[in-house]
Amino acid sequence: MSSATATTAAGYVAGLLFGLGLAVSGMTDPARVLGFLDIAGAWDPTLMFVLGGAVITTFIGYRLVYMRGRPLFGNSFQLPSKQELDVKLLGGAALFGIGWGLSGYCPGPAIASLGGPSLPLLALLVAMVGGWFIAKRC
Incomplete structure (x- = not known):
């Protein structure tokens, strides 16, 4: 199996596990x-525990991966080099938060929910893809 095929397969398996x-x-x-975001009403803390589990898993996982010295299917780690905040980053984060708060979906769950599409989900996906095209032009 070639390195590109193994990398692609690993990406699909990781995406499948994430969606599951x-x-x-x-x-x-x-x-x-939306129940998690409704801190003044019927607050649902479930998302906090899911996010906490993700943070702990990532914290441990990154340390284990970095102990290898290099990735399993590549020559070097691809880490972001940009470290300063700018208007594009802050604006994108604000739009993401507004969209998440209005729809209850962020991109991962939205794509994982494609098995049972609804009108709000499809509207979000159309807006998300439109945002990608607009962002490329900026």
């Missing part, structure tokens, strides 16, 4: 996410 984790944890349900 979202489905099992209930994070593909926008009502659960």
Whole structure:
């Protein structure tokens, strides 16, 4: 198996595991996410535990991976070099948060929810893809 094929296969397996984790944890349900964001009403802390589990897993996982010295399917780690905040980053983060708060979906759960599409989900996906094209022009 070539390195490119192994890398692609590993990416698909990771995406499948991520989507499965979202489905099992209930994070593909926008009502659960909106319940977490509703701190003044019927607050649902479930998302906090899912995010906490993700942070702990990532914290441990990165340390284990970096102990190898290089990635399993590549020559070097591809880490972002840009470290300063700019208007594009802050604006994108604000748009992401507004979209997440209005719809209850962020990109991962939205794509994982494609098995049971709804009008709000499709509207979000159209807006998200439109945003990618607009961002490329900026």
